[in-house]
Amino acid sequence: MRENSFIPKIDTFSYIFPDPHLAHKTGLLAWGGDLNKDRVLSAYTQGIFPWYNADDPILWWSPDPRLVLYPQNIKISKSLKKSMKKYEIRYDTQFDAVMNACRMTRVQSGEQSWINDALQSLFHTLHLEHFAHSVETYHDGVLVGGLYGLYLGGVFCGESMFSTKSDASKAALVGLCAKVDALGGDFIDCQIPTDHLKSMGAQEMRRAEFLELLAQSLETKSYFGSWS
Numbered sequence: 474m475r476e477n478s479f480i481p482k483i484d485t486f487s488y489i490f491p492d493p494h495l496a497h498k499t500g501l502l503a504w505g506g507d508l509n510k511d512r513v514l515s516a517y518t519q520g521i522f523p524w525y526n527a528d529d530p531i532l533w534w535s536p537d538p539r540l541v542l543y544p545q546n547i548k549i550s551k552s553l554k555k556s557m558k559k560y561e562i563r564y565d566t567q568f569d570a571v572m573n574a575c576r577m578t579r580v581q582s583g584e585q586s587w588i589n590d591a592l593q594s595l596f597h598t599l600h601l602e603h604f605a606h607s608v609e610t611y612h613d614g615v616l617v618g619g620l621y622g623l624y625l626g627g628v629f630c631g632e633s634m635f636s637t638k639s640d641a642s643k644a645a646l647v648g649l650c651a652k653v654d655a656l657g658g659d660f661i662d663c664q665i666p667t668d669h670l671k672s673m674g675a676q677e678m679r680r681a682e683f684l685e686l687l688a689q690s691l692e693t694k695s696y697f698g699s700w701s
Contacts, residue, residue: 493535500536537680540663544650546674556640562648564700568607571619575633610641627659627693659690
């Protein structure tokens with residue numbers, strides 16, 4: 474891997490990003506620019522995503538290693554299988570509510586959330602244009618868990634998830650795998666490795682391998698439209 478200690482600033486009037494192979498060892502690639510939807514979509518097609526706190530400039534990342542989940546590799550424990558019997562999975566019925574819940578779950582626990590007003594506005598627009606989707610877990614008709622992200626080509630770029638009941642977010646992930654598989658998609662980009670997601674079947678891969686797979690998958694002629 475080539476490493477660059479200088480983190481370049483993004484040109485506000487251009488959608489050109491630095492080569493993601495040149496990201497800092499932390500995964501940070503660049504800073505600046507804006508959340509123009511075309512810039513953001515361009516970033517995700519290059520394996521780059523925005524992730525920053527309220528007091529930071531917009532930071533753009535391409536981590537190494539990357540975490541990927543193939544739908545067929547999802548691990549469903551006996552306890553999760555039992556929990557799922559009490560849940561109902563829906564798609565794209567409350568996108569804004571899911572994203573807001575992902576934000577507020579962290580805020581209410583005293584943590585800082587990277588999901589701010591600008592990101593919520595951006596993803597609301599991307600949802601209306603059928604790029605962004607949500608998977609929702611319901612219990613007795615009440616939203617108790619879910620996740621959201623972008624579906625581009627054959628890749629679902631996962632952003633965040635939440636749960637107010639045991640296994641509700643895990644159930645949403647199982648539902649996501651089922652949907653991506655049914656649509657003929659290839660894999661789910663989980664972005665940054667976590668023990669939780671690895672326990673459910675996600676695997677780490679080097680950034681170079683991920684970028685190659687991403688480029689191939691973006692050529693997949695997958696379904697484009699609402700998931701509801």
